Amino acid sequence: MADDHAENYVKVCEVGPRDGLQMAPSIMPTPAKIAWLKKILEAGVPEIEAGSFVPPRLVPQMADTGDVIRAMSLCSDHGICALVPNLKGAQLAYDAGAHAVIVPVSVSEKHSLSNTRKGTFEQVAEVQSIVQWVRAQPRAMRVDVGCATAFGCSMEGVIALDRVVAVASALARAGADQVVLADTVGYGNPAQIRAVVRAVRAEIGPVLGRLHLHDTMGLGLANVLAGLDAGIREFDSSMGGLGGCPFAPGASGNIVTEDLVFMLESMGLRTGIDLGALMQARVLLQQGLPGEPLRGNIALAGIPRTYRERAA
Ligand code: ZN
Numbered sequence: 001m002a003d004d005h006a007e008n009y010v011k012v013c014e015v016g017p018r019d020g021l022q023m024a025p026s027i028m029p030t031p032a033k034i035a036w037l038k039k040i041l042e043a044g045v046p047e048i049e050a051g052s053f054v055p056p057r058l059v060p061q062m063a064d065t066g067d068v069i070r071a072m073s074l075c076s077d078h079g080i081c082a083l084v085p086n087l088k089g090a091q092l093a094y095d096a097g098a099h100a101v102i103v104p105v106s107v108s109e110k111h112s113l114s115n116t117r118k119g120t121f122e123q124v125a126e127v128q129s130i131v132q133w134v135r136a137q138p139r140a141m142r143v144d145v146g147c148a149t150a151f152g153c154s155m156e157g158v159i160a161l162d163r164v165v166a167v168a169s170a171l172a173r174a175g176a177d178q179v180v181l182a183d184t185v186g187y188g189n190p191a192q193i194r195a196v197v198r199a200v201r202a203e204i205g206p207v208l209g210r211l212h213l214h215d216t217m218g219l220g221l222a223n224v225l226a227g228l229d230a231g232i233r234e235f236d237s238s239m240g241g242l243g244g245c246p247f248a249p250g251a252s253g254n255i256v257t258e259d260l261v262f263m264l265e266s267m268g269l270r271t272g273i274d275l276g277a278l279m280q281a282r283v284l285l286q287q288g289l290p291g292e293p294l295r296g297n298i299a300l301a302g303i304p305r306t307y308r309e310r311a312a
Contacts, residue, residue, distance in 0.1 A: 003270075004046065010269045011234040012260060013047040013210065014040050016285070017068070018083050019254055020242025021061045022052065024292055030064040032288035034071045039284050040239070041072075043277035045257075047079040048072070049102065049236070053089035066096045073097030081144070085116050090130045093141070100142035101134075102180065103127050107167050108153035111184070115148065124170045131175035142177045146212055150181040151188030151196060164196055165203050172204040179208045180236070183223065186216025190226035197230035210234035213255050215241060215295075220255035221263055228269075235260065239278075239285055240294030256296040258282065266307060275303055 003009060017037060021028055028036075037048055050072050051065030065082060072080045073096065081100040082093040093101045105123045106112035112120045127145055134141050149156070150164050168179050181196065188196075193211070200208045211227045213220050213235065224235055238254035261273045279299070286294060 015049040015236045016238035018049040028288040036284040039281035044273040052083035069096035102144040106148040108149040108156040110155040128174040144178040145176040146180045148184040151183040180210040182212035186214030193226040212236040258298045
């Protein structure tokens with residue numbers, strides 16, 4: 001495992017089991033999902049967003065999240081995370097043994113109403129009640145918040161920088177352990193990523209720890225570089241580039257985990273992830289979702305010889 005305190009360490013969080021599978025037209029059977037996630041852990045991925053506690057009638061792909069989190073938290077004592085829209089979800093995640101939850105708070109009022117049926121600041125208040133409840137429990141659980149549509153919204157268009165800063169500051173005051181800025185629909189560009197990260201960090205410092213980027217416009221990895229440049233050392237990504245948001249029209253896949261790991265490791269940064277083992281996990285993903293198109297350049301080209309020689 002890579003030293004996660006080292007200066008060149010970059011943490012990669014696999015969100016495919018949540019962001020990816022929620023968009024898949026077919027439902028991956030629970031045993032296949034668990035086998036896939038175990039393989040991801042074995043490859044050295046330090047954090048997995050393993051599912052979401054949302055109503056199964058809205059997102060049937062996530063109906064087995066409790067079982068998946070329970071199985072996975074027996075395999076690892078850290079890094080198993082669930083998305084929860086509200087306090088009830090956080091309680092279910094806690095009971096299932098999750099090590100962390102991520103609560104979506106959309107910066108766009110319209111997307112917030114469509115995603116959680118609450119306005120942005122109503123949802124900030126929900127975060128506060130989740131934090132208070134979690135802190136009163138005997139076991140620790142991290143409470144992260146994903147600021148959706150922080151770089152633009154398909155429903156509302158441009159999101160003002162002041163608004164992103166105000167929402168992030170309110171979340172830091174509400175006690176969130178980490179604020180994640182999410183480019184939910186993938187409209188962000190590198191200059192914007194740099195500017196927004198710097199502005200938010202100027203207000204809340206390292207509480208802004210992570211970026212969640214989509215590759216809608218093909219700028220995903222360029223946006224990662226901009227994030228690195230602005231001091232971010234944690235990124236969400238999705239195996240096979242699966243992903244999107246059922247409540248944000250126009251959102252397409254996340255940045256591809258395999259390609260992200262290739263880029264970071266090739267640059268001399270350390271993820272602790274074995275790319276070859278990660279490619280084996282991708283086989284399990286494809287077997288669990290036959291017919292689902294997966295993206296990724298490493299999968300097309302193979303791991304180049306120069307990469308293997310560098311690692312040897
Ligand atoms: Zn996403």
